[in-house]
Amino acid sequence: MKTETKVGILAVGAAALLLVFAMMMGVLSPFSQSHELHVVYNYAGGIDTGSPVRVMGITVGKVRSISFDPGYRTPEGEEVKLRLTISVDKKAWASVRKDSKFYINMAGVIGEKFLEVSPGSVEAEPLEDGTVVRGEDPPRIDQLISQSYGLAGKIIDLVEKNEGSVSNMILQLDRLTTNFNRTLVLLDKTSKNKDMVRLLDNAIKITDDLAHITGGLRSKKAEETYELVHKLLHRLEPLDAAAIRKFLQEEGVRARIL
Amino acid sequence: MKQLRHFFDLVARTLFVLSSTPFRMKEFSRQLYFVANGSLPIVLFCVGFAAIVTILEASFHMKLVIQNDSMVPGFAALLILRELGPVVTALLLTSRVGAGFTAEVGLMKTTEQIDALRMLGIDPVQYLVVPRLIATIVGTFLLALLASMTCLLGAMFVTDIHLGYSPAMFLSSMRVFVDFQDLLLAGLKGAVFGAVIPLVSCHFGFLCEEGAEGVGKATTQSVVVSSVSIIVLDFILSYVFSYV
Incomplete structure (x- = not known):
């Protein structure tokens, strides 16, 4: 065998392994038969291209692309500015119906993000390939934290402003419980009296x-x-x-x- | 300092000649065969063991820290692609190919063959360095891809046997951390290291002193400098790809 041929075989082998890797990573999927959906959100909570799509917890596809669509309005008139194009395998396609919900969830010890599709009811119509559906915006943890900070600040303000009243109230409560205890003791004694x-x-x-x-x-x-x-x-x-x-x-x- | 100037002279001259040199397919194939095909068994053997060690060590460390090794495939795959594959390949090539180049060029220098080439009007850089440079760049790129993939498949096998995670689980864990670009990065790193090896080797070959002792000294220096350069370049490339 000529040297050129041997060298060529090696190069072809390397190219083949590159293709195998591309298939392993899901960049190339020539044999998959999947359907495509566009899910729109206003906030996508850190999901990324390539994140898995799961139906009832089973991975059936992935997020193919994320695009910004500032002018998009749903048929109901709501402005939704972020579009996620997802693929769903043929095997799970029948479970995705018009009343399916599209959540962004977090899993695993490292908190990987994935798109969870809730199965629709059998009565609902099946979705068509390429339909645009509205996703359920995930709660914004940063907003929740900032709101709770605000609330904590207000509570501290309230306590500081009414420091006298609060301590007085606590004192009164203390007295009330003491009196109540005494009354209970008295009642106990009375119930044991012969008369x-x-x-x-x-x-x-x-x-x-x-x-x-x-x-x-x-x-x-x-x-x-x-x-x-x-x-x-x-x-x-x-x-x-x-x-x-x-x-x-x-x-x-x-x-x-x- | 003189050596450094000679090295940069050689680099500049090679780059200058590279654009004007006609492509010599036969010589390129011969050098590529020596670099890639000749080194393939040893490279694959070594990265196979590196894969086993990576999985075992990563599992041991993860169990030590979080009592769970389910993320080992992902971490190990990332480490293999970004570091082990290209760096182990390049270091093995340094000792096998780089030493060979230095010895060959050094011996040609001491036996005045290089002077003879000059007398015949042939530029030694064009004749000796350019085909080796192209062949080593291409060869290391191919070997880095092959080594990384072999290492990944080896890691997958060991994970299945030793840790009990199936190849499907390995792949799903790997997809969390690894991108397709990581393998291309491994190839690119390989190509950069591949450029360093022949340039450093030929530089020490051209500076080789008389006698067997001179050739031995040049070869040793060439392997040491190439290895150090590869490790420093690896740091620079990793920093650039991770943070810039």
Whole structure:
């Protein structure tokens, strides 16, 4: 074999390994059949080109490109300025529906960022290749921290401005709890007193008797008695002094009392 | 100081002649065969072992620090591509190819063959240095790629056997840290180191003193200076690619 040929074989081998590496890194993927989606965000939380795309935790694609699109508006009229073009493998494409949500999450000990796609419901329509969808903006940790700093500052201000009132309030609270404790001790003692025990026993007996009496009042006999009394009262109502006098005169009875 | 001036003279002259020299395919192939094909077995053998050591050491350190070695493939791959692949290759070539060049040119100098070339109107830089320079640049570039990939595949194998992470896990961990450009960076580093080796070797060859002792001294100096230059250049290139 000629020297040139041997050297050429070596160069071809190196080029082939370069291609293998490109395929390992996902730069070249000649055999993959994937679909493409455009996910728009206003804040992408540090995701990068090449970050994995996962559906239900399984890597099914990657972020192909990130582009700034200052003039883009969603059909709802919202201004969304960042566009992530992602690829999703054919095997997972059926799980990505119109009601799927696109989150940016963090995983692993080093906090690698990835794009999580929640599976859509079967009733929702499937997405078409190249559709633009709105992603869920991740919470901004820096903003949360700065807000909590502001809140902490306000609390410190409040305490400093009302230092006297706050200490007074604490003092009052302290007294209140002391008094409350004393009351509790007193109650404890009282509940163990013999007279108190008798008093309570009697109260129980009285309430028992009362229950018995009210029970009797609700019996059928009692109800009949009420009715009779009611009738009697009804009849007695039109009776006044003149009527009684007339009655007695008619009957020939003379009563001194009238 | 005189040596430094001679070295920069040689570099300038080589660069000047490089543009006007007709490409001698046969000589280039012969030198490339000597540099690349001849060094391939030893380079692959050494980087294979370097891969094993890298994985074992990285795993040991990670377990020591965070009791978890799941990120070892990523770190190891990055280290292999950015450092081990090109630097080990270049250092091996320094001792094998660089020493050979110095001895060859040195012997030609002491036996007055270089003077004979001059008498025939042939520029020794054009005749000796240029083909070696091009061949070593190309050869080291190819070898750095081959060595890095072999080292990665070796690391993948050791990770599977020793740490129990499958090649798929190795790749997914590697993708977190490594970019495609890292392999190109390894090749580029290799090419830069490849330029240093023949220039330093030929420089010491041209300055070789009479006798076997002179050739031995020139060869030793050439290997030492080439190795030191490679390590310093490696620092500069790593700094430039990481922070600039």
